[in-house]
Amino acid sequence: xxQKALYPGSFDPVTYGHIDLIKRAKEAFSExxxxxxxxxxxxxxxxxxxxxxxxxxxxxGMPGVTVEDFSNLVIDYAKKNKIxxxxxxxxxxxxxxxxxxMALTNRKLAPQIETIFLMPQESYSYLSSRLLKEAASLxxxxxxxxxxxVEKALKKKxxxxx
Numbered sequence: 001x002x003q004k005a006l007y008p009g010s011f012d013p014v015t016y017g018h019i020d021l022i023k024r025a026k027e028a029f030s031e032x033x034x035x036x037x038x039x040x041x042x043x044x045x046x047x048x049x050x051x052x053x054x055x056x057x058x059x060x061g062m063p064g065v066t067v068e069d070f071s072n073l074v075i076d077y078a079k080k081n082k083i084x085x086x087x088x089x090x091x092x093x094x095x096x097x098x099x100x101x102m103a104l105t106n107r108k109l110a111p112q113i114e115t116i117f118l119m120p121q122e123s124y125s126y127l128s129s130r131l132l133k134e135a136a137s138l139x140x141x142x143x144x145x146x147x148x149x150v151e152k153a154l155k156k157k158x159x160x161x162x
Contacts, residue, residue: 004031005085005116008074011036011051012044013150014058015132017091017124022059024118025087031064033083038071045133045157054150075110086115091125136160 007025011018011034025032036051044051048069055067070077078086086106088099103115119125132145136154143151154160 003029003085004033004081004083005029005087006033006035006074006078006081006083007087008035008037008070008077009089010039010042010044010129011055012042012046012129013051013132013146013154014054015124015127015129015146015150016144017089017120017127018055019058019147020120020124021087021089021118022062022065024120026062026065029064029085031066032087033081034059034065034067035074035077036067036069037074038069046153050153054153057149058147073109075106075113078113079110084113086113088115088117090117090119091127133158 005025005028007022009018022032022034034055036048036055038048046054052067052069059065059067074086078084088103090096090099099117106113106115127145132142133154136142136151137158137160139160142154146154
């Protein structure tokens, strides 16, 4: 076990893929901060408060995992909280270019902070919050992609409560 790590993201909403990465990161690090980005440019469906709440519920019972939010640069948040490891998820090769650019930019801005890429379990490698929101808007069963409380929140938010 190593030090503290930071897993930042929008988590709009949290999926089983995110939860899988949280579990994987927790195996390697004694403490894991899951940090929800404000990032209004992404036009999130859920508020920061709602996303933090869903993540806290999804990670309840996982010792050493805390959930917070941040509105500045992720590296500034990491520096402020004395965290030297960023966790980023790679689902498909299509994620790699963007994540690689971000990691190199972060390294240039804060060379003392390292980015570690983790891959989710294969069964979650195709999941994206964007696709799940679209499927939910069409009334799809999301039980194999997100926890029950997330599916209910998604469908309620989208007016698809059955």
